[in-house]
Amino acid sequence: MRIAMSTACKQAHSLLNFPGSGISMESFNVRRPKNTVVFVMGATGTGKSKLSIDLATHFRAEIINSDKMQVYEGLDIATNKVTEEEMCGIPHHLLGVVHPDADFTAEDFRRAASLAVESIVSRDKLPIIVGGSNSYIEALVEGGGREFGSKYDCLFLWVNVSLPVLDKFVSDRVDGMVEAGLVDEIRKVFKPEADYSRGIRKAIGVPEFDGFLRAEAAATADEETMAGLLGAATDDVKVNTCKLVRCQLEKILRLRDVRKWNLHYLDATQVFERQGKEAGEAWEKLITGPAKEYVRKFRYRGIEDRAVATAAAPTIKTPVMSSAVAAATR
Template sequence: MATEDTVSSNPNHGEKRPKVVVITGPTGSGKSRLAVDLASHFPVEVINADSMQVYSGLDVLTNKIPISEQNGVPHHLLGTVSPTVEFTAKTFRDSAIPIIDAILARNHLPVIVGGTNYYIQALVSQFLLDESMDDMNDSCCLGDLPGVMWSDNSFIAESDSSNDFNYDLLKDIDPIAANRIHPNNHRKINQYISLYARTGVLPSKVFQGEAAEKWGQVDNLRYDCCFICVDASLPVLDRYVEQRVDCMMDAGLLNEVYDIYNLNADYSRGLRQAIGVREFEPLLRTFVLKDIYEREKELTGGSTIEKRETLSNGNLMEWLRSYSDAKSMILMEEAIEKVKVNTRRLVRRQKRMLNRLQMLFGWNIHSVDSTESISSKSDDVWKGQVVESSMKIVNSFLSENGSMSSTCSMSNDTGMKIVQRDLWTQYTCKACGDRVLRGLHEWEQHRQGRGHRKRISSLKRKSQGLNFYETEAGAF
């Protein structure tokens, strides 16, 4: 069902694929800065691949690189999308491909920059599994499908009534597909149910066959890719992102969030998905801002627009601190801490995803370490250890006879053997509170994790010698 793309830049067999550079890595590692610095040595044009930076607005919160720091380097898909639009991976791919074509036509080097790895995977892969849901014939009548006795609209309406019901329904319809996704991934669950409702085809059947086998594999990528990962040690990144959140607060992050605040906002769509929006909702719901509104109403004559414009001229965080309301201060400090915690979690998810792309799909990702440059805040260290290393990688990649003429190695830089792809099997770790892991790679990573090993050790001690063992179904 998932078919090969016919979009522009789809390479033909036997033809050279266009060369693109992909700079990825966890948030805070220095990806955007590196892309701009590389433009001093190569004719670079940047395509943003950050799922929140594509939206206009919240420039402080999403940490968009300011125009003053872009140094005249063209940046595409940066702050160009309406914040109310759902900009999916498929939309990103379809938007980015013509831009890459135009950059190549100018004999410039396309550099994809961002930490949203599913955007990057959708762009460089010739196959996008989930697009089959959009490509299915919506006119298909369920009454024409054997065994389906309800109408399309009533089925979907019923399935939307309860998230728990949705997942149970998917398990009944297609347990294989249900095992592939997390029970809390409500959007994906609804997509799978909708796919079955419209077509009568099991989702797990859609994502099988030649397309699924080829999806994401290096020898079937749309482009000849040079993957560079700017990375740093977790302790250094943790400290850096925490400091960055504090700087964002001083720069007016709370004002940005307040300006788009809506009591009935949908935090699962558009720009409001960004870390740093939902976390402040309890604060923005308090009587403190209601009182601010009343005071501003007295000063301005009362319109909501005037209220928001007046507040945005000053730093709302400083105003709240001077207001000295204990409840609001507690809520604000809790929100700031949640933003920091969720950002640290994002860093770990991004690192896991990059490992997954390397281990499961064979992406030859060249890691450049920015740990020392972040710790020392030294421009010289940044240039010597990050920029120069990246220049050598790109130079070799662009060279016809260079050692990187093909980035489609089936092993990573450490020579580690690629783990056989196992994306469907669900593993449950009993020792870690029935935590669900998907795929052999994620399961193996979890087993080797410090937290899991500590729990197993603790359980062994409590059991007074009973043998605890791990199986494919879970850790006991």
């Protein structure tokens, strides 16, 4: 099950209002001491991209990719890039922009993402950084003498799904990727002398099909053997994706427990256990709704309290003094 993103496209960019107060943020010329940057974190397959787009269609926002494989050009199926339709018109940065053979490091990401954030903030929009490469996120927040944290307030949202449910989902997703043309996509970048430790060829799905594609190129194996090699490669992709999920979770827990990052937890397990309309309703109730509230409260903390207090304050009329009293008090 891939959580549908079409509903997000139907939402208008909304002005954040204070419920029941009749007061909008535009009523206050109060500048925050720092600009807010939202990070959407989680293991692969948990719905991070959908949540980032949900938030971006609600707030005036742009999205920065922090997935170390999606930053490269090509292999859109293998790296599970969001489609243009799913983007809902939201600008995406650092998505499919690096040459496939380049070695794009965490430090490269830190510099590029910092520039992207600065550009988005200069247009008075909210930067949302989303992706499963936690080493990239850590390099941005903790690297460079922690300069990033001195300039921006960081809100971390962690979308999670229980491992048994997520394992089944990513396994089914791999089957769907094969049906969608994964093998043909990998065949286009296959080279017998390829270095699987550099560039986009590090992506899960590329090394696993090496044996199958070599046998195909040699044209010496019979149909049954080729079918076996294809099945084994597909199974390897599933196993390695599940391993990646656990590695990503370990890094997230380290950021929480060792780095002491304040991660706002969002459990999407019930969403993945449901289908159709029920899944969409659960997503809105358990993930999108709470995430919007986290962003709203974090971004406008302090300002909202003053706004509500102003709206609730009674009107006090200044007493009119007689001319005699006024003269006596001069």
